[in-house]
Amino acid sequence: MTSRRLFEAAAYALFIALILAAPSVLGEFWLNRIAKYLVFGMLGVAICLSWGYAGILNLGQGLFFGIGAYMMAMSLKLASTTSQQAASDTPIPDFMFWNAEPGADQELCCITKSSFLWIPFQSEWFGLAMAVIAPTLIAAGLGAIVFRKRISGVFISIIMLALVLLVRLLIINNQPLTNGFNGLTDLGSFTVGGLVFDNFSKATYYAVAVALSVSLIGARLLVETRAGLVLQAVRDDANRARYLGFDVPTFQTFFFSVSAAIAGVAGLLYVNVAQFASPTFMDLSFSITMVVWAAVGGRNSLLGACIGAILINMMEAGMSETQALVESWRAIIGVVFIAVVLFLPRGLAGLADDLLNALTRRRAPSPVDIPVTSSRGGA
Amino acid sequence: MIDTLFTGLSLGSILLIVALGLAITYGAMGVINMAHGDLVMVGAYTTVMSGIWLHLGFFAAMPVAFVVTALIGLAIERLIVRHLYGRLLDTLLATWGVAILLQQAVRLEFGAAFFHRHIEGLGTGLQKVSVPEWMQGTVSLAGADVNLYRTMIIVVALLLTALTWVLMYRTPVGMQLRAIMRNPQMAAACGIDVDRMNALAFAYGSGLAGVAGVLMSGFKTVFPDMGTPLVVDGFLVVVVGGVGSLAGTLAASGLLGQINGVVAAASNDILARAVIFAVVIGIIVFKPSGLFSYKGR
Numbered sequence: 301m302t303s304r305r306l307f308e309a310a311a312y313a314l315f316i317a318l319i320l321a322a323p324s325v326l327g328e329f330w331l332n333r334i335a336k337y338l339v340f341g342m343l344g345v346a347i348c349l350s351w352g353y354a355g356i357l358n359l360g361q362g363l364f365f366g367i368g369a370y371m372m373a374m375s376l377k378l379a380s381t382t383s384q385q386a387a388s389d390t391p392i393p394d395f396m397f398w399n400a401e402p403g404a405d406q407e408l409c410c411i412t413k414s415s416f417l418w419i420p421f422q423s424e425w426f427g428l429a430m431a432v433i434a435p436t437l438i439a440a441g442l443g444a445i446v447f448r449k450r451i452s453g454v455f456i457s458i459i460m461l462a463l464v465l466l467v468r469l470l471i472i473n474n475q476p477l478t479n480g481f482n483g484l485t486d487l488g489s490f491t492v493g494g495l496v497f498d499n500f501s502k503a504t505y506y507a508v509a510v511a512l513s514v515s516l517i518g519a520r521l522l523v524e525t526r527a528g529l530v531l532q533a534v535r536d537d538a539n540r541a542r543y544l545g546f547d548v549p550t551f552q553t554f555f556f557s558v559s560a561a562i563a564g565v566a567g568l569l570y571v572n573v574a575q576f577a578s579p580t581f582m583d584l585s586f587s588i589t590m591v592v593w594a595a596v597g598g599r600n601s602l603l604g605a606c607i608g609a610i611l612i613n614m615m616e617a618g619m620s621e622t623q624a625l626v627e628s629w630r631a632i633i634g635v636v637f638i639a640v641v642l643f644l645p646r647g648l649a650g651l652a653d654d655l656l657n658a659l660t661r662r663r664a665p666s667p668v669d670i671p672v673t674s675s676r677g678g679a
Numbered sequence: 680m681i682d683t684l685f686t687g688l689s690l691g692s693i694l695l696i697v698a699l700g701l702a703i704t705y706g707a708m709g710v711i712n713m714a715h716g717d718l719v720m721v722g723a724y725t726t727v728m729s730g731i732w733l734h735l736g737f738f739a740a741m742p743v744a745f746v747v748t749a750l751i752g753l754a755i756e757r758l759i760v761r762h763l764y765g766r767l768l769d770t771l772l773a774t775w776g777v778a779i780l781l782q783q784a785v786r787l788e789f790g791a792a793f794f795h796r797h798i799e800g801l802g803t804g805l806q807k808v809s810v811p812e813w814m815q816g817t818v819s820l821a822g823a824d825v826n827l828y829r830t831m832i833i834v835v836a837l838l839l840t841a842l843t844w845v846l847m848y849r850t851p852v853g854m855q856l857r858a859i860m861r862n863p864q865m866a867a868a869c870g871i872d873v874d875r876m877n878a879l880a881f882a883y884g885s886g887l888a889g890v891a892g893v894l895m896s897g898f899k900t901v902f903p904d905m906g907t908p909l910v911v912d913g914f915l916v917v918v919v920g921g922v923g924s925l926a927g928t929l930a931a932s933g934l935l936g937q938i939n940g941v942v943a944a945a946s947n948d949i950l951a952r953a954v955i956f957a958v959v960i961g962i963i964v965f966k967p968s969g970l971f972s973y974k975g976r
Contacts, residue, residue, distance in 0.1 A: 449967070455918070455963055455967050462915060462960050466960070631787070638773050638777065
């Protein structure tokens with residue numbers, strides 16, 4: 301068991317060292333790209349935490365990502381030059397002028413019916429905080445209802461799927477508040493003191509890399525705590541855990557909320573890196589794509605899911621240079637996906653695990669040492 | 680008032696034809712087939728293609744589409760789904776991969792796009808199917824003008840439901856299928872060929888998707904991505920109705936169709952869809968087993 305732990309620790313350390321060392325090798329164009337993939341890696345971690353460890357396949361993780369993104373983007377929109385130049389005391393996003401109520405006061409309080417909701421977002425720290433708080437609270441509230449009612453498995457997946465599509469439609473439908481289908485573009489940059497988190501700056505890259513490292517290590521340590529072990533027991537047999545006296549919904553809700561918080565942070569970082577927020581973040585296909593990343597990387601391994609997300613996106617970027625390859629790339633992804641589910645249910649991490657087992661067994665052939673890894677298929 | 684009710688009814692019948700196939704593959708077999716919407720898309724393209732290449736009319740396309748999608752469904756079951764029974768969420772993921780493949784097959788014109796060939800009726804663009812002229816008119820019903828084509832969809836949806844009901848509840852094959860739904864091991868022990876029945880049921884469910892595609896092509900633009908929202912709608916209907924219950928699927932599609940029609944008449948289509956999602960979430964939270972609960976697999 302010790303050599304396995306050593307190997308795992310080494311893999312984490314190597315990965316983190318690699319992403320922190322990247323800026324010394326890569327130019328700013330690639331840094332910006334890699335930063336995006338690292339953000340997707342965080343989504344992989346979030347999915348793995350809820351799917352691999354809690355047994356909750358969330359088909360609406362895009363909800364938390366999207367809300368995080370929108371909260372941050374609202375602040376950055378107000379910080380943009382065009383909003384600041386509006387001829388009024390408060391900054392006003394350009395699209396609100398196009399949607400203004402006839403004869404309304406040209407201030408953030410009342411230019412459109414719901415524009416007052418934007419007032420606190422004049423502080424970028426408020427936007428930053430809300431990007432984490434809002435998804436966490438929504439997940440906690442939702443979990444409190446859903447898990448108390450002992451809804452499980454595919455029903456949670458469908459509730460989340462319906463919810464993310466519902467919120468997406470509400471955002472599209474509320475043009476004066478959210479700029480509808482167009483999303484929020486032309487954003488400013490997050491600024492702390494003199495440090496500007498420009499999307500091509502090293503500061504932004506480091507922010508993303510550190511956030512990913514922290515959430516990766518944090519999640520890995522969290523699943524090893526007593527609460528994490530109880531959670532895995534719940535995943536394997538909720539009724540037995542209940543009979544043993546554990547308050548099952550509390551554990552599920554807690555980890556569901558942590559997963560939502562990580563997705564929210566990913567959303568706010570993505571806005572800083574990509575400089576836009578759009579309802580496409582809440583498309584069904586994006587939420588399912590996240591699950592694909594985690595499945596390819598390894599649904600039971602936090603690092604595996606994270607690397608899966610980064611790897612798939614890097615390959616996609618490599619192939620998306622020519623039009624014909626873009627389309628065939630999607631077909632390849634389809635095939636890869638079917639193959640992974642059929643032949644490699646534990647993903648790349650499972651493959652690494654098997655290799656490691658083969659290696660250690662050859663050196664020390666003690667049958668006691670073979671760990672029993674769970675290869676359960678989801679719920 | 681009658682207008683709105685009729686719109687709701689026709690929306691509901693579209694939901695019904697999409698959900699009917701899913702009610703069998705998901706309800707009876709415990710497979711979440713995310714490619715179902717794309718089988719509908721294939722059915723729609725079959726109408727386009729058979730019109731261009733075989734000069735078949737709208738109605739003649741229905742059996743063709745049924746056969747084409749049933750064969751694709753059979754292939755999906757034999758190659759992929761067969762290995763995944765009992766792993767519900769894995770079927771969802773694997774069939775999502777199939778869905779992508781089907782979309783890309785149409786977009787890339789079965790690979791011909793690589794060689795810069797173009798097959799008429801395929802590709803990334805939009806396609807349109809023209810409905811026979813006599814069906815585009817309206818008839819007066821209880822003081823309201825109703826569209827003849829929409830009436831036909833309602834009739835066909837009800838006929839297909841009746842056919843499925845007869846197959847499920849009045850034939851030996853249906854009885855075997857229902858036995859498998861209750862308990863596959865016990866059914867196998869009684870001498871039912873579970874493997875063969877599963878393949879048949881999956882093919883039939885997929886074939887229904889193809890017929891749904893023909894009907895959809897008459898009033899919607901046909902394009903490679905058209906299937907994704909359909910499969911979502913279909914699932915919501917099946918889950919709300921109660922997994923494994925044909926009556927539940929019928930009731931749920933009627934209910935959701937009417938809600939959609941009424942809200943859309945009062946506000947707009949986007950809000951109507953949002954309300955549908957909210958209603959569905961409410962129903963699943965408070966009645967997870969669906970409107971017509973049924974103890975199955």
